[in-house]
Amino acid sequence: MAKNNNSRYALLGLALLGACAAGILSGPVSGAGADILLRLRLPRTLLAAIAGAGLGACGAAMQSVLRNPLADPYIIGTSAGAGLGAVLALGLGLPNPGAGFYAFSFAGAFCATGFAYFMARSGGKTSASALVLAGVMVSSFCGALILFFVIARQRESFSALIFLMGSINEGSPSQLICSGVLLAAGLALLAPQSRRLDALSLGEEKAFYLGVDTEKLKLRILLGTSILACAAVGAAGTVGFIGLAAPHLMRAAFGPANRRLLFVSAAFGAAALMALDAAARTVLAPAEIPAGVLSALCGAPFFLYLLKRRKHEFF
Amino acid sequence: MNSSRPVLLSAESLSFSYNGHKAIDGVSLELRAGDFLGITGPNGSGKSTLLKLLTGLLKPQEGTAQLCGRPLPGFSAQERAALMGALPPEQETLYGFSVLETALMGRMLAAPWWKDADAASIAEAENALRAVGLGGLEHRPLTSLSSGERQRAFLAQALCVKPKILVLDEPTSHLDLKHSLEIMRLLRGLTDGGLAVAAVLHDLNAVAEHCSGAILLADGRLLSAGAPQEALNSASIESAYGVSAHKGESAWRFSLKS
Amino acid sequence: MKLFCAILTLMLCAAPRASAQRLVSLLPSNTEILYAIGAGPLMGVSRFCDYPPEASSVEKIGDLLHPNLERISQLRPDIVFAGEWKSPPTTERIRKMGIPVFAVPEATSLGALLNNITLIGEAVGKRQQARACAEEIKKAVASLKLPPETQRPLVYVEVDSPHWTTGGDSYISDLVEQAGGRNIFAEEKKAYFSASWESIVAKKPDVILVLSRNASNLAKLPLAEKIPAVRAGRILRPQNADIYLRPSPRVKLAILELHGLLNGKKQ
Numbered sequence: 001m002a003k004n005n006n007s008r009y010a011l012l013g014l015a016l017l018g019a020c021a022a023g024i025l026s027g028p029v030s031g032a033g034a035d036i037l038l039r040l041r042l043p044r045t046l047l048a049a050i051a052g053a054g055l056g057a058c059g060a061a062m063q064s065v066l067r068n069p070l071a072d073p074y075i076i077g078t079s080a081g082a083g084l085g086a087v088l089a090l091g092l093g094l095p096n097p098g099a100g101f102y103a104f105s106f107a108g109a110f111c112a113t114g115f116a117y118f119m120a121r122s123g124g125k126t127s128a129s130a131l132v133l134a135g136v137m138v139s140s141f142c143g144a145l146i147l148f149f150v151i152a153r154q155r156e157s158f159s160a161l162i163f164l165m166g167s168i169n170e171g172s173p174s175q176l177i178c179s180g181v182l183l184a185a186g187l188a189l190l191a192p193q194s195r196r197l198d199a200l201s202l203g204e205e206k207a208f209y210l211g212v213d214t215e216k217l218k219l220r221i222l223l224g225t226s227i228l229a230c231a232a233v234g235a236a237g238t239v240g241f242i243g244l245a246a247p248h249l250m251r252a253a254f255g256p257a258n259r260r261l262l263f264v265s266a267a268f269g270a271a272a273l274m275a276l277d278a279a280a281r282t283v284l285a286p287a288e289i290p291a292g293v294l295s296a297l298c299g300a301p302f303f304l305y306l307l308k309r310r311k312h313e314f315f
Numbered sequence: 316m317n318s319s320r321p322v323l324l325s326a327e328s329l330s331f332s333y334n335g336h337k338a339i340d341g342v343s344l345e346l347r348a349g350d351f352l353g354i355t356g357p358n359g360s361g362k363s364t365l366l367k368l369l370t371g372l373l374k375p376q377e378g379t380a381q382l383c384g385r386p387l388p389g390f391s392a393q394e395r396a397a398l399m400g401a402l403p404p405e406q407e408t409l410y411g412f413s414v415l416e417t418a419l420m421g422r423m424l425a426a427p428w429w430k431d432a433d434a435a436s437i438a439e440a441e442n443a444l445r446a447v448g449l450g451g452l453e454h455r456p457l458t459s460l461s462s463g464e465r466q467r468a469f470l471a472q473a474l475c476v477k478p479k480i481l482v483l484d485e486p487t488s489h490l491d492l493k494h495s496l497e498i499m500r501l502l503r504g505l506t507d508g509g510l511a512v513a514a515v516l517h518d519l520n521a522v523a524e525h526c527s528g529a530i531l532l533a534d535g536r537l538l539s540a541g542a543p544q545e546a547l548n549s550a551s552i553e554s555a556y557g558v559s560a561h562k563g564e565s566a567w568r569f570s571l572k573s
Numbered sequence: 574m575k576l577f578c579a580i581l582t583l584m585l586c587a588a589p590r591a592s593a594q595r596l597v598s599l600l601p602s603n604t605e606i607l608y609a610i611g612a613g614p615l616m617g618v619s620r621f622c623d624y625p626p627e628a629s630s631v632e633k634i635g636d637l638l639h640p641n642l643e644r645i646s647q648l649r650p651d652i653v654f655a656g657e658w659k660s661p662p663t664t665e666r667i668r669k670m671g672i673p674v675f676a677v678p679e680a681t682s683l684g685a686l687l688n689n690i691t692l693i694g695e696a697v698g699k700r701q702q703a704r705a706c707a708e709e710i711k712k713a714v715a716s717l718k719l720p721p722e723t724q725r726p727l728v729y730v731e732v733d734s735p736h737w738t739t740g741g742d743s744y745i746s747d748l749v750e751q752a753g754g755r756n757i758f759a760e761e762k763k764a765y766f767s768a769s770w771e772s773i774v775a776k777k778p779d780v781i782l783v784l785s786r787n788a789s790n791l792a793k794l795p796l797a798e799k800i801p802a803v804r805a806g807r808i809l810r811p812q813n814a815d816i817y818l819r820p821s822p823r824v825k826l827a828i829l830e831l832h833g834l835l836n837g838k839k840q
Contacts, residue, residue, distance in 0.1 A: 029775040155786040158733045205403040210421045211396025256410040259428045286772030
């Protein structure tokens, strides 16, 4: 088993390096000078890496804590909350990218998730299905408000749309630092819980009997995943699919143990988003497609193919 | 002779209601080291609820449960798990941990997350797996096992921690004849070594055959308790299940060959 | 007598319509054209129509995408002016109610705009006024002194933030060219698209024309200081972006203003 894993780790590492190189070396301007490479493409590639890593790790943790292989970073309302925060910021005249905008989308994401958590809590317990239901409720509510905004205030609707589809901008140092710190914090919160998270993913009762404080664990995990999701959304808007697909693929390659899965999902997510962003900038140059559009386009058929191929041994 | 063995798990007048329906009403019991208690009763009589009260998953509205002499709520999750292992009824498993990983899980919970399992733990886990008859299946993912094999994998997981008490909810429900007998023999052997086991079992014959004590629940109340021959008699079985019962000469008797 | 009445009726029907027509306009650009050629006052305008000032007090009947069909049919207009783009459902629905609809083609250049003015003039029997209007614009534009092609400033037009700009095939691009600028994306054979910041930086525009209505912090983006427009502080934010965005007779004002700004006149 370990032998297989070593070659897979090597492949993953290669993918990461390759995607990073693609991010820095490709772009609309051919033969770009060091200026463009270092000050435009490098920060942007790093931002894509941070966002992708956050999405991958968050998705893995969500799928474990909710015992739901269709969970993604946004299932408990995170993306809808972020979108709402974003459109509010735009309505107040705060441009994207900008510190005010980042703060608003972060606050929106965090509050929506917190709200869903408290809605799901009853009698001191939060069941996985209650969390998902609360998340759906929060998402639909925020989603409706976002649509209303886009229709009523047409002047910021393009900015809002770009954010909601998910796209990466050239990245300021403060954006990189903020998202980077949040990514590290989220991973630092989640990694030590990985074994307990494994137990929880096999069943709440089983985990309890093994000695896991399930309510405390869930709170910690949700806090960690919220931080990771906010790091990703602040860097790249609400990019879909990577948080759902990365853990699936990595679980098939490396097994479900979270202490590995969190990190390889992060690595794969980073590679995927870096590669997608490189394509997004280059394919229709000088026009730019939002990376989120590409992730959805590539993700859906790929997922379908996987479903067809591995009917039973998926998880 | 009985009184020299310490009481590991005890319950005093436990009562618990769901939505106004009293699932458990004034149940008391005592589990000593070396006991193999069979908990029986018809569907809806509160067996699973009783187990959940005994393991601390549910908090009783009346009465107390005590673990090794201390009230159950006073234990931290880890303290409790070190002393008492439990298995819920077998359910669908989503994620394909390997059988070995599964067996190690309980034991490795306290280990630092970046460390792999050490050789001693692996040896323990392999022993436990052999004991439940899963030797050789260490690297198979859980999702590829039959429900009976999964059930045994989780039993190995509980055993690996070396608890003093084991509380099991239908440990043989998915097992065929042979494996059922093997597990019952395993549990009997462990209780001979000092483990206390309380298990919900549907097979009255198995209880009569292997358990050192039995309790019969009906409508959340203790109908009878004691040695299996005493607790499970025609009158009590008829009263609890609503079927007439008598010991027959023509029924099959099963035992393991080795 | 009967014959006389019949001929009189026929003549009345065939005669060019009197100016007191019942007209409805669903696009602000068409509204401006109609008023400019003297076809006002209109019976109904879209909720976005704000020029000329008289149009603000006209009854609002929805907009191009969501017209208030009930109200429109109640008004019994002679013609409803819609637009060709995005509009087929609207146009069809109004036609189905038995009301004549004139779908004005999208103006993708100054020439197309002038053509539209003429077409609209013919539809409402204001051919003379329309021609005069178009001539006035043509003369004003022709009178501008433009430097030789290679000396004209490179312009990046930000139609909407972030980086929503125009290729060569659009009205705004033509406007910029007529005013003496060179659209940095003029070779792109498309109308509007989202450009990557990297391409914008690489094209080194001399002037940035910001038409989006919200705040844009272009100057703070990485490598912005390498753009000549930013270095020289030539980021133009016209007071009234509508005169640039709407294909209407006010294009004259826009082109003259832009020409002045491109030649260094202070805003």
